[in-house]
Amino acid sequence: MSDPDALVRSSDPEHPANHICTLCAKFYSLGWVTGTGGGTSIRHGDKIYIAPSGVQKELMRPTDMFVMDFESREYLRRPAAHKPSACTPLFYAAFKRGAGCCIHTHSQWAVLVTLLVEREFGSSAPFEIEQIEQIKGIPKGRDKVGNLGYFNRLRIPIIENTAHEEDLTDSLEKAMEAYPDSYAVLVRRHGIYVWGDNVHKAKTQCESIDYILQLAVEMKKLGLPWTTK
Amino acid sequence: MSDPDALVRSSDPEHPANHICTLCAKFYSLGWVTGTGGGTSIRHGDKIYIAPSGVQKELMRPTDMFVMDFESREYLRRPAAHKPSACTPLFYAAFKRGAGCCIHTHSQWAVLVTLLVEREFGSSAPFEIEQIEQIKGIPKGRDKVGNLGYFNRLRIPIIENTAHEEDLTDSLEKAMEAYPDSYAVLVRRHGIYVWGDNVHKAKTQCESIDYILQLAVEMKKLGLPWTTK
């Protein structure tokens, strides 16, 4: 580890250190990472690349990245100017289950849906919706082939928020076990974690779910139900 | 067919292989093709250019394009990395009727309008609106001269969604026959197909219709009726 900066130096736009920067700039324009909120992490072989805490997500540079060894969970690169992301153990929970990329947003649609579900179905209910074409953007589940169909019901578990983000890890992992086919967990009054086998899939799934959450909020404004029965 | 890549290689920004890329990047920013949803196809003489399935629409390159022969419906170019779009037979239905470009969006306004129409007017009713200036952005109908007037009623048929996109073809074609003057078909809980004589007209009509659908949703939120009687 003579030169940890070599880990974030690449001319390849799809190198994780570069890719996290372009993704987060896009996510900023989608309203997902306002005010340094949210974050993104990519697993690249035996390394995990993580955006730092408290940084303006649309202005990040590759040299801002933390790099962690997957096995030892030790930092291979730790920029002195930054604090590691409190989301790190949450991202790690997804990587342990085979994810290649994990995205955390503070999307307002996610926050509003968690409140609407609580009011209508109680605090232990997941978000459920069906018969929306965009559901097809989400895979059936780990070790299953293909994506959900139009007539499948999408279920996303909701966990309660905690005072400290890292304290979400236990309930996030429990939700992952209780809903083994889900690629996302909503956090009440906070946002959402979405992961995928690789960057392309994580981004596609996060966009598809955010689309569905926005649609769900608009449906409630218009008095339209989320499920047909 | 010695070099199928020559079909997508051009320095002309209006060459279909280039044009589909710039159009889809714009459509992404309009929220029409989130999460690889939606698609666009252009007929160019005896060839049809089609964006592939499952690709991030704002990041496409000309080399991602499928090219089909109009007469034989055989692929002249088929990128190994991609799957052909399930919309292909739907786009083809429009091209058979003289269209030069067909756009498919997952616009949330389209989805919401199909639900509002179903609730208020039943599942066989079309979307109807009148006395909105933007209606003038839509032509009167095939083989007719000029665009709709301000006092004309815009009618867009709505078909039910199916489990597989290609299975929409029959009902889309039936709707095209039942509403021969329409340049668009809404798909319940899914989105919209809009076509036009050429790229310019298809884009203009798709934008005008999406504007009207958004306005229609906002009108319902405010308790304003879509038709004057």
Add this chain to the structure above:
Amino acid sequence: MSDPDALVRSSDPEHPANHICTLCAKFYSLGWVTGTGGGTSIRHGDKIYIAPSGVQKELMRPTDMFVMDFESREYLRRPAAHKPSACTPLFYAAFKRGAGCCIHTHSQWAVLVTLLVEREFGSSAPFEIEQIEQIKGIPKGRDKVGNLGYFNRLRIPIIENTAHEEDLTDSLEKAMEAYPDSYAVLVRRHGIYVWGDNVHKAKTQCESIDYILQLAVEMKKLGLPWTTK
């Protein structure tokens, strides 16, 4: 007039032929000129520059511009590929009264406000709002010094739409006479015309009014009144 193209050829970004293009690209991103709707015109000394009809407003080039002589109302430049804007007599009505720039948008907020005013106050009522800071972005009126104050009521007349845009001219001019201090006229179910002494003022006023119209719609959704009594 040996070379009418010289009228639109300039390296100055504030030359009217260039300026209309950059303004309309911005207006497209604000949702004001969707689907070739809306338009913009600048008076430059004894000449009037006008964006053509039916053109994608975000893609215009200086060579697309019409140029009219202010006194004779004859075209000095008339691109063969385009039709003159049906808004031309409406823009001219503003120029006759001293305007240097006139902007016409199909803003959805404008359309919704015209419908809300009609329902609540009748079809001859203007839009009225007061005690909103942004009102200060609008001048007191022609030949008056300074802008409206926070405690002044903003009044914008509303005229009924017609089948053909040029037929709005009479009622637009009547509204200009009835509300001599107004820099804008709303058109029911259509949009708004806003003008100013120069490009800077017209743009500022159009933005300020559009902000107020959007706010007014959101206020109605929340049951908040537009005037304090």
Add this chain to the structure above:
Amino acid sequence: MSDPDALVRSSDPEHPANHICTLCAKFYSLGWVTGTGGGTSIRHGDKIYIAPSGVQKELMRPTDMFVMDFESREYLRRPAAHKPSACTPLFYAAFKRGAGCCIHTHSQWAVLVTLLVEREFGSSAPFEIEQIEQIKGIPKGRDKVGNLGYFNRLRIPIIENTAHEEDLTDSLEKAMEAYPDSYAVLVRRHGIYVWGDNVHKAKTQCESIDYILQLAVEMKKLGLPWTTK
């Protein structure tokens, strides 16, 4: 002061004269400084840089900046083409209390929240919300360590608007004294002032608060309460 222009000439993008320009262009795209509204000011050692009044905020250049001496409050640079910002004494009130940057927006969410608070809690009530993750983007208060926690209640005072912006100074300073831990003051029917120790913090806090204000408006549309009791 042989060359006041030297004060605004720098190739460093984070020099205040450059930084205000890029910030305001971003704020324009967020809808915060529409129609020349709003403003931004940075304290840089013993100097204060201030965006001028009445200028299109997304088009500003470093040469448009006013520069004031912090101690004497005299202008070191005063562009002849512009009027000084009426917000100057308001920005100064924040700088006197240790701020390094102050942002003033006309965000519609801010305006709507001031009206909703007045209707529900009366004209002397602050805006209050709790248990929203994004609250963590806001520091605990001057001379205190760290940011607010998820279970802390965010309180932002609201002052009444006045005919002239500079007349807000007294009530702004009173609100600053009454809420010594607040980094923001809402102005009824007008907008918000947000400040921070430096540019990074002011921007992050302004984005976090605007996110919360937007969420608060959407919560009201859906009948969701801002506080849990």
